[in-house]
Amino acid sequence: MINILILPGDGIGPEITKQVIKIIKSCIFLGLKCKLIYNYIGGISIEKFNIPISDKLLKICNYVDTIFLGCVGGYKWKNCYLKPEEGLLDIRKKLNFFLNIRPIKCPYKNIDFLILRELIGGIYFSKPKGLSKQIINSIPTWYSYNTEVYNEQEIIRIARIGFNLAKTRKQKLCSIDKSNVLDTSKLWRKVVTYIHKFYNEVKLSHLYIDFATIELIKKYNNFDIIITSNLFGDILSDHCSLLTGSLGTLPSISINNKSLSLFEPAHGSAPDIAGLNIANPIGSLLSIVLMLEFVFNCIKLSNKLYYSIYKVLSYGFCTIDMKNIIKNSKIISTNEFGDLVNHFLLLND
Structure with a gap:
């Protein structure tokens, strides 16, 4: 039962x-x-x-x-x-x-790929964060702050699951980050690239988040398994509702x-x-x-x-x-x- x-x-x-x-x-x-x-x-x-x-x-x-x-x-x-x-x-x-899997699937449009989102790290959970006041140019001013933190173990477990899933599908994995700007993304790309050495049969690609939002809509058939951070995964998976026609059509599983x-x-x-x-x-x-x-x-x-x-x-x-x-x-x-x-x-x- x-x-x-x-x-x-x-x-x-x-x-x-x-x-x-x-x-x-x-x-x-x-x-x-x-x-x-x-x-x-x-x-x-x-x-x-x-x-x-x-x-x-x-x-x-x-x-x-x-x-x-x-x-x-x-x-x-x-x-x-x-x-x-x-x-x-x-x-x-x-x-x-720690992991959310969102299938982007639409049989009458021949769309079928998976977005794997890291779910309990990154900017949604990292500290310090808060809302406070300080004096700027003699003027009391509200300011807020959020921090993004990732460690290599958090990235490794997402990468391994992604590569293992890729082996059972089309043997393609795309990792999405912002490593040209963010230090967390630099670590993300470095770790994913290292883990790829143990999965040589899988083709690995990297995309910056801004370019990925365009490519996912224009060339969705080029994708199969996508791994990304908490914030980027949240944005991308909702963005892909444009492919299926409605955000109301997308399921997900967290494990x-x-x-x-x-x-x-x-x-x-x-x-x-x-x-x-x-x-x-x-x-x-x-x-x-x-x-x-x-x-x-x-x-x-x-x-x-x-x-x-x-x-x-x-x-x-x-x-x-x-x-x-x-x-x-x-x-x-x-x-x-x-x-x-x-x-x-x-x-x-």
């Missing part, structure tokens, strides 16, 4: 998570052995417990096999001294989710060194459309495709869910964010999209 922790979160999180639960329950009907456990993170956790992530939730995470997380944040906590996003950063850091995994869509909480039943659930549903494959080892069921999602799109059904991407599109709600995917999933082959 595999225990799945469900964290709907904020904004459109509960709406897309509802579709995930619908699909998982159908998978249970089809023979999947699992149990669903529910809890809170982000803004909803602040409302219930006055903290974005509770100690109780962190303890629960030690006893589950995998986690699905919707999204966190929203306008209602804009002026709150506690930020919902702190819950997301804490669950990554405290549970050591730690104890075989715990966290699955979540790439998009944010989209508070402007929360509660309207128009959010795109594809990123969430594709995250369950990944969960079925990598946690449950149910390749057949994973493939069936994957093709059920794209069968719905092939008939022209989509949420409103994809209306200019899908030919002769028929706009449907979040719930209707989930129902159609569920219908195809339950059909006999």
Whole structure:
């Protein structure tokens, strides 16, 4: 029996998570052995417990096999001294989710590559950081600062995973940095280049982050495995939603060194459309495709869910964010999209 922790979160999180639960329950009907456990993170956790992530939730995470997380944040906590996003950063850091893998895949455009993002280092977590005041030219002036720190062990583990994945695919790896300016990137490139000596069968290339943003859109077929730092990975993976048509279509998986995994869509909480039943659930549903494959080892069921999602799109059904991407599109709600995917999933082959 595999225990799945469900964290709907904020904004459109509960709406897309509802579709995930619908699909998982159908998978249970089809023979999947699992149990669903529910809890809170982000803004909803602040409302219930006055903290974005509770100690109780962190303890629960030690006893589950995998986690699905919707999204966190929203306008209602804009002026709150506690930020919902702190819950997301804490669950990554405290549970050591050091690697995020985001598949950029679109079968009707023949797009298929992976972005591997270092997830618990770099500028999001390094210290010192802060906001302070100082006197500049006799004028009291606010200033802020963030620090980026990487050590070679953090880079080595990302590089090794990247090269090992490359061996199973097209034997190409691209490392993205800003080594012409940043010392952290100079170390990143030096370490990745050294690790490449142990993977001679893999072709290694390096790109600066600014040029990479252009190349990924213009020549995406040149890429297969990409490794990069926390900040650059955050920007690049969202940027690649331009290829698939919507940020709502991108799934992701985060892993730690104890075989715990966290699955979540790439998009944010989209508070402007929360509660309207128009959010795109594809990123969430594709995250369950990944969960079925990598946690449950149910390749057949994973493939069936994957093709059920794209069968719905092939008939022209989509949420409103994809209306200019899908030919002769028929706009449907979040719930209707989930129902159609569920219908195809339950059909006999």
